[in-house]
Amino acid sequence: MYLTVKQQLKHLSKEEYLSLRELSHTAKNLYNQAVYNIRQYYFQEKKYLSYQNNYAVLKTSENYKLLNSNMAQQILKEVDGSFKSFFNLLKKKNKGMYNAKVKLPNYLPKNSFTTLVIGFVRLNEDTLVIPYSNSFKKNHKKISIKIPPILLDKNIKEIRIIPKFNARFFEVQYTYEVQEEQRNLDKTHALAIDFGINNLATCVTSKGKSFIIKSFIIDGKKLKSINQWFNK
Template sequence: MKVNRVEKHIIYPKNPYYQMLDEYCFKSKNLYNFANYQIRQKFCKEGKYISYNQMDKLLKQEGMDNDYRNMPTAQSAQQTLKLLDKNWKSFFKAIKDWSKNKEKYTGRPKLPKYLPKNGRNVLILTSQDCKLKDNKIIFPKGFNGLTLKTKVDNLQQIRILPRNNHIVIEVVYQIEIPETRKDNGRLISIDIGLDNFATISNNVGVKPIILNGKGLKSINQYYNKKISHYRQIAKRMN
């Protein structure tokens, strides 16, 4: 079974690439808000939704493409639109649930909000944007030669997350882990004690096992007495 894991890199303001990354996060916010405006207008006036595919096509048209083309790559622009699409779908799901279970809510779910005018948004790069070579992540041309050392060998995506005083670059990768075995109802119980060091029982008819702990208990008591004896000697010598 394949699961995602994350390798994190912290970029502080003194880093020469910080300003560039911050600017791209700002542009991601601009695209998010511009696309959100189009959807909100359509939804409020006509009760219709602009899907991700429709929005991607719309924002490639002349006169509508400024924020889209300001993004470092087409894939990163699409990832921002997909994030917005996900937020709207969550809104529709919440509205549907609210209509049936109003007691669960303090009020009607609100439309996805605009991000703050001077805020930032996550920037997502795909494995098509970034390449792995010699234990390094090589970013696209628009990133001015940015590379990162990594232990990752199965890159899925890069998430660039703006924070108050730094930027976090999350390298998302996949690893293979064994499948979790299904519960077959066969159970074993282990009870840890002193005189009985361990009592092992089961529900499949196998004879229970008792491990005698008196020998270990005796050894432990012996060494505790020795330690206490030498501590008393140490106190007198000091």
């Protein structure tokens, strides 16, 4: 079983922040290059350009070289996964098994950023050093991140560095593996959740005693105000 822990990156120097923005923007460029290759091949050949063939074309590109090779490969794999989903849906549609419109994966906006994925995780005790390519390393100082203490004894499988609000700040998402626990659930009871905006969630449980609240509301106004502040 896999679980996730999220951490907002704080206390970055201006230089570190700009380096992350540059990497995230480069990842977006590589993503769009990969999308372009597959789309053009499909338009011309009416066939799917495989990950291996796309990788062979892009591994010498400037954007690929600026990223750590593992990060770059993760970008290509994500694009590949999107197009595999497209072709699977297209096949179902042609067989009459799918009625909705099937759209080709599109490009990310020109001035945007995308997630940096670290699929091969190496830690120095409680510290993650963002992996650089040799070319990026020449002109940029390393970025070290202290991982949350809860993860110190965990088997971390993947780390995602996610740009938020057009890369005004970054969030780190750690995916780790744990042994699945068998739980004896009482399936005769339920919790109903109604999501909203001002009220983020209105919840009602089917179980409770006179001294236990059977319903509760999670206020969403604070989250809404934070979102409006970041979009100013």
